Amino acid sequence: MVSIRMRASIRTGKKNRKKSADLHISGAEGIYDRAVIGEVVEGYIRRASGHSRGRPDRIDIKIEKITTAPKKIRSLPVTTITCRSANTAQRYILELLLLSGVSETAVQNAVKVAYNPMVMRGASLMCAQSGRRVEPDRQRGIRASRLGISHNALDILSRILDKAGINSDTVREALVLASKVACCKEVIAELCVSDDPDYTTGYVSSRKFGYVRVPHIKRRGQRCGGRVFFVRENSARDNVIAFLEKKPVLVDDVSECLGVLSINEIIGKHHI
Structure with a gap:
């Protein structure tokens, strides 16, 4: 491969x-x-x-x-949250990330990255409690790389997403990336706002809530975007980066698509 x-x-x-x-x-x-x-x-x-x-x-x-056998993983479950405005989206981002174990300070710092018109090439690596940015290069960021999905899993995923009306390259590829990131034990959650001015659905992902699509995460035509990986406060940064950038990971099993749910329904399914 x-x-x-x-x-x-x-x-x-x-x-x-x-x-x-x-x-x-x-x-x-x-x-x-x-x-x-x-x-x-x-x-x-x-x-x-x-x-x-x-x-x-x-x-x-x-x-x-690829010289080493890829780690085979299951994709995160997919949910689309009911959301009709950018202001509501930001409230939901805060709520989902707080419940995933990210501090309010870290969320506020992440929002500055995710909505910055000076788009980074990769993602910010941020400590989930202090909100400190720890990526070595703030222009390049961290790139989740060497990831993919098996042919059989892709067929299954495409059929599942077809039924939900969200089967596209953008959704499939973002889900594969988010699933690799979430399988890193030091990563708590991820926030993504696309830098495409015409694409206004972002996501919050975590092992707790899965891959939660957030419509209207920004206004159409808005030229901004960014991605943040939240890591445990005392993580070995170099080990996290090595896994995200170098470890081959292949989605070989597919979780369910739960459709469109309200914020209360999403939280209720994962009640603490």
């Missing part, structure tokens, strides 16, 4: 740390059989070339042999 990763960007002409900065346009990745490399690469190029954030002037694709 191979890991295929794509990143598309536009040169801005600005300088950052004595290097030319660029604007992230699109990214995608997965673990695949060698037989489909050409098909996957072609699809990634099409996606990068037609993104709503702009037409890239650089598309980087990296193909890497």
